[in-house]
Amino acid sequence: AQSVTQLDSHVSVSEGTPVLLRCNYSSSYSPSLFWYVQHPNKGLQLLLKYTSAATLVKGINGFEAEFKKSETSFHLTKPSAHMSDAAEYFCVVSGGRGSTLGRLYFGRGTQLTVWP
Amino acid sequence: DGGITQSPKYLFRKEGQNVTLSCEQNLNHDAMYWYRQDPGQGLRLIYYSQIVNDFQKGDIAEGYSVSREKKESFPLTVTSAQKNPTAFYLCASSIRGDNQPQHFGDGTRLSIL
Numbered sequence: 306a307q308s309v310t311q312l313d314s315h316v317s318v319s320e321g322t323p324v325l326l327r328c329n330y331s332s333s334y335s336p337s338l339f340w341y342v343q344h345p346n347k348g349l350q351l352l353l354k355y356t357s358a359a360t361l362v363k364g365i366n367g368f369e370a371e372f373k374k375s376e377t378s379f380h381l382t383k384p385s386a387h388m389s390d391a392a393e394y395f396c397v398v399s400g401g402r403g404s405t406l407g408r409l410y411f412g413r414g415t416q417l418t419v420w421p
Numbered sequence: 422d423g424g425i426t427q428s429p430k431y432l433f434r435k436e437g438q439n440v441t442l443s444c445e446q447n448l449n450h451d452a453m454y455w456y457r458q459d460p461g462q463g464l465r466l467i468y469y470s471q472i473v474n475d476f477q478k479g480d481i482a483e484g485y486s487v488s489r490e491k492k493e494s495f496p497l498t499v500t501s502a503q504k505n506p507t508a509f510y511l512c513a514s515s516i517r518g519d520n521q522p523q524h525f526g527d528g529t530r531l532s533i534l
Contacts, residue, residue, distance in 0.1 A: 314461065337519070337520035339522055341525075346509075346527075346528065346530070347527050347528070348425075348427075348511055348513075348525030348526050348527045348528055349464075349511070349513075349523075349525040350525070351522050351524075354522055356520055395463065395464070399519060399520050399521075406471060406517075406518065406519060407452050407469065407471060407515060407517060407518060407519065407521060408466065408469070409523055411463040411464040412463055413461060413462060413463040414461070414463050
């Protein structure tokens, strides 16, 4: 079965410093992985997607994530945090044998706080 | 612009009352989903539909019902059997198939009076 574990429920950084949000996944086969962002009282917006092409995936707003099969990780990074990055971030896995067609499996989320 | 529209944004329910949340999409997507979001629990799947006139239960379907009579619409009814309905409800849609990203509406917040 597919699942994801977001290792930190809260992360706080100062504006201009790097961001690291950690995610480990479990999947029987090569999965597709996503990161989504959610601002308060809003829906989720897709940041980036990995589907077995390049292991380093670039997304919107300067975010990127690296797929490491040996570590079963898909951590999200950004070189320099901006105040507007403050939001909740979800790591998501899809696909693979044993999954239901089209289903996504969500982590519990990481709340990112950015201090001025 | 293409997207997903959820209405209303805020909804209040009295004890013993059924309420229906609307979800409409103009992305021409075959698949649609309903999620419930509670603080610290991520998103939990209530129901999903891969095609018109067909839908399946997700992980927490008890106390909810759906219909899929049109490709564009996937309304969710929260019945009186759902004992703890206070939550943020999100609707999503996608191209049918594995590994497709889902596109989300802005949600409906349901509260009990």
